[in-house]
Amino acid sequence: MAVTTDITATYRGPRKVIARLLAMGPREDRLLAFLMGACVLMFIAQMPRLAREAHLNGQELNMLLGGALLGIVFIAPLGLYALAMISHLIVRAMGGQGDGYQSRLVLFWAFLAATPVLLLNGLVAGFIGTGPALNAVGGLWVMVFFWFWVSGLIEAYWGNT
Template identity: 45%
Template sequence: MAVTTNMLASLRAPRATLRRMLAGPPREERALMLLMAGCLVIFIAQWPRLARDAELQKLGAEAEQPLQMLIGGTLLAWLFIMPLVFYLVALLSHLVCKALGGRGTAYGARLALFWTVLVISPLMLLYGLTRGFIGDGAEATLVGAIVTIAFFAHWGLCLTEAEFGPSAEGASA
């Protein structure tokens, strides 16, 4: 299936979609591609907010930070640092699940987290647009809360499938 088709299917049935993805042999390059695609979309989602921040700083008395500097820092954060953070979080979540009786693999935990990052990334576009056009406020807080809840709900379902579901039956860590 195409990634976009899987993303739509994952909104309806996240566990079944991840189960299908885990059915094949472990493909670390695919997991990394999913993570990098999600981080790229989240990086792009930051642009409206960064443009707003750069413009407001020009009008204020604060030190000016050109838009290119803000985008460069965000690029470094989302495409170089956050993938490493996500790898660490996936490993820690696998170890916690293993301590709780999980039967999955570290690859399954990584795929669950990386897939969630990609599936939730379109919501991050909405959040970025809200922060860019409306700014901080109740609307941005509401959209941010929706994105956060959706992320943890989807990740929880996927991680449960990877560690405790039928796809983890014969797996070894």
């Protein structure tokens, strides 16, 4: 299936999509594509907020964009790989059966699948600014991300239990 089709299917049933992705076999190149795609979309989601900040504070937009690009596209993937390793160790300590590939797949897919809400968060931050609307959309993104991540970990490590 196309990635966009899988993303929309994840909102209906994240465990089914993770099971289908796991059945495709381990491919690190696919995981890296998921991760980098999600990071690029996260960078794009930050653009409206950064443009608003630059306009309101009289800062240089290119400097803000450069810093965000460095942090999100080049440094964040390293942190996400470390988070996947830590989650793998925790799930294994809880009795889960699997390897690190499954943990990476689930985390990176949850991050990618939750990017539509992250893009909405960026638009709210850019057009409305801080306030209850931004907090609500940010909270929604956190809930969606954790729903996808935990559901995926359950599917990947414990199967159909």
